[in-house]
Amino acid sequence: MSEKRKIRVLVAKPGLDGHDRGAKVVARALRDAGMEVIYTGLHQTPEQIAETALQEDVDVVGLSILSGAHLTLVPQVKKLLRERGMEEVLLLVGGIIPAEDEAVLKQEGAADAVFTPGTALENIISYIHENIGQLP
Amino acid sequence: METVQELMRGSRRALARLITLVENNDPRKEEIMERLFPHTGKAYLIGITGSPGAGKSSLVDRLLAEARQNGSTVGVIAVDPTSPFTGGAILGDRIRMQEHALDSGIFIRSMGTRGSLGGLSRAAREAVQVMDAFGKDLIIIETVGVGQSEIDIVGTADSTVVVLTPAGGDSVQTIKAGIMEIGDIFVVNKADLGGSERTVAEVSMMLDLKEEPGWRPPVLPVVALRGEGVAALWQALMEHRRYLQSGGLFESRRRERAGRELGELVEFLVKSRVWESIRTQISLDELIEAIALRRQDPYSAARELLRRINFPF
Numbered sequence: 001m002s003e004k005r006k007i008r009v010l011v012a013k014p015g016l017d018g019h020d021r022g023a024k025v026v027a028r029a030l031r032d033a034g035m036e037v038i039y040t041g042l043h044q045t046p047e048q049i050a051e052t053a054l055q056e057d058v059d060v061v062g063l064s065i066l067s068g069a070h071l072t073l074v075p076q077v078k079k080l081l082r083e084r085g086m087e088e089v090l091l092l093v094g095g096i097i098p099a100e101d102e103a104v105l106k107q108e109g110a111a112d113a114v115f116t117p118g119t120a121l122e123n124i125i126s127y128i129h130e131n132i133g134q135l136p
Numbered sequence: 137m138e139t140v141q142e143l144m145r146g147s148r149r150a151l152a153r154l155i156t157l158v159e160n161n162d163p164r165k166e167e168i169m170e171r172l173f174p175h176t177g178k179a180y181l182i183g184i185t186g187s188p189g190a191g192k193s194s195l196v197d198r199l200l201a202e203a204r205q206n207g208s209t210v211g212v213i214a215v216d217p218t219s220p221f222t223g224g225a226i227l228g229d230r231i232r233m234q235e236h237a238l239d240s241g242i243f244i245r246s247m248g249t250r251g252s253l254g255g256l257s258r259a260a261r262e263a264v265q266v267m268d269a270f271g272k273d274l275i276i277i278e279t280v281g282v283g284q285s286e287i288d289i290v291g292t293a294d295s296t297v298v299v300l301t302p303a304g305g306d307s308v309q310t311i312k313a314g315i316m317e318i319g320d321i322f323v324v325n326k327a328d329l330g331g332s333e334r335t336v337a338e339v340s341m342m343l344d345l346k347e348e349p350g351w352r353p354p355v356l357p358v359v360a361l362r363g364e365g366v367a368a369l370w371q372a373l374m375e376h377r378r379y380l381q382s383g384g385l386f387e388s389r390r391r392e393r394a395g396r397e398l399g400e401l402v403e404f405l406v407k408s409r410v411w412e413s414i415r416t417q418i419s420l421d422e423l424i425e426a427i428a429l430r431r432q433d434p435y436s437a438a439r440e441l442l443r444r445i446n447f448p449f
C-alpha cells in the first residue's frame with residue numbers, strides 16, 4: 001500500500017547576505033502545511049543548492065535572496081538543476097525583487113514564481129499545491 | 137526497473153529517486169528491494185544517537201572528513217522528528233554537513249520520522265539498503281534518541297555511538313533507559329564547556345558496574361565543533377569493527393538484524409493487506425458505532441471484521 005506522497009521542499013539561502021529570518025518563517029509555514037522542509041542555512045553556493053536538491057529528491061526549491069544578486073543566482077541554480085535532470089522541480093524565489101527583474105527571471109524560465117516581502121504565506125502554500133503536478 | 141540499472145551504473149539521481157520510492161511505500165518497492173538485495177550486505181553501518189542538540193550532526197560532519205581521509209565513501213541518513221499534528225517536518229541536520237555537499241563520495245539524505253505504517257525503522261533500513269547497493273562503504277544513521285523506533289534503528293547498526301553532553305551533574309541519571317544498553321562507544325561531546333571529566337567518569341563507572349564480558353564501550357571526550365577527539369572516535373569505531381569481526385559477533389549481530397527485519401516485514405505485510413481489504417470491502421462506521429454505544433464488545437467486532445474479509449484466523 002502506498003502512503004500519501006509527501007511534498008519535499010529545499011529552502012536555501014544563496015549569496016552573501018546574512019538574514020535568514022524570512023527563510024525560516026517560510027520553512028515553518030511549509031512544515032505546518034504538512035511538507036518536509038530541508039533547511040540548509042546561510043551562504044549556499046548554487047552548486048551546493050543543486051546537489052542538495054538532487055540528494056534530497058525535492059519537489060520544490062525555494063531560494064531566499066536579499067542581496068540583489070538574483071539575476072545571476074537564480075539562472076545559475078536553474079541551469080545546475082537542469083544538468084542534473086531536475087528541470088521539473090519548481091523553483092521559487094523570495095526576496096526584494098523588482099517587477100522588471102521578476103519578468104526577466106520568468107521569461108528565461110529560471111524562476112517559476114517570485115514572492116516579494118509581504119506575500120501571504122497561504123499564497124506560497126497554495127501555489128505549491130497547485131503547481132506541483134501529479135507527483136510520481 | 138530502469139532506475140535500478142541506473143543506480144548500478146552509479147547514478148546519484150537514481151539513488152535519490154529510489155530512496156523516495158521506498159520511503160513512500162511505492163507499489164514498485166518490493167520489486168526494487170528484491171532487485172537490490174543481491175548487491176547489499178557490504179556496507180558497514182554506524183548508528184549515532186543522543187538527545188536533541190547534543191551535537192550529533194556536528195559529529196557526523198567531522199566523521200565524514202575522517203572517513204574520506206581514510207578512503208571510504210559514505211552515505212548518511214539523518215532523521216528528524218515529524219510533527220504528529222501536521223505531518224510536516226523541518227529537517228535541519230544537513231546545515232552542519234554542507235561543506236561535504238559537493239563531495240561525490242558522500243551522499244546525505246534527510247528523513248522525517250513520519251510515523252508511517254511499518255514505522256521509521258523499516259523506511260530507514262530500506263534506505264540503508266539502497267545506499268548499500270549503490271556501493272557506499274560506510275553508512276551513518278543519525279537519529280534523536282527519544283522514540284523506541286529511533287533507538288531500534290541505531291541499535292541494529294554494526295557499531296552504535298551514543299552522544300552525551302556534560303550538562304549538569306545529574307546527566308547520567310537522566311539518560312533515557314534503553315540508550316545506555318545500545319552504546320558500543322560513548323561520546324561526551326562539548327568537552328570545551330567544562331564538566332566533561334565528571335561525565336566521562338560517571339558513564340565509565342556505570343559501564344563498569346555491568347561487568348559484562350567482552351567489549352567494554354570506551355567513553356571519549358570530544359569537541360565536535362573543533363574536531364577534537366574525532367580521530368580517537370574513528371579509531372574506536374575501527375577497533376569495534378575489528379572486535380566484531382574477529383569474534384564472530386559480526387555475523388550474530390547481522391543474524392539478529394535479519395530476524396528483526398523478517399518479523400517487521402511480516403507484521404507490515406499482514407497489517408497493510410488486512411487494512412487494505414477492510415478499507416475496500418467494509419465500512420467500519422457501523423461497528424465503531426456499535427462499540428461506542430456498547431452494543432457490541434470490541435473483541436467480537438474485530439473477529440467479525442476479520443471473518444468478513446476471509447482472514448484465516
Ligand SMILES: Nc1nc2c(ncn2[C@@H]2O[C@H](COP(=O)(O)OP(=O)(O)O)[C@@H](O)[C@H]2O)c(=O)[nH]1
Pocket residue numbers: 186187188189190191192193194195229232325326327328329358359360361362
Ligand atoms: N560548545 C560546543 N558546542 C557544540 C559542539 N558540538 C556541537 N555544538 C553545538 O550544539 C548545537 C547542536 O549541534 P547539532 O550538531 O545540530 O546537534 P544534534 O541536534 O545532536 O544533531 C549547535 O549549535 C552546535 O554548534 C561542541 O563540541 N562544543
Ligand SMILES: [Mg+2]
Pocket residue numbers: 192193194228229278
Ligand atoms: Mg542533528
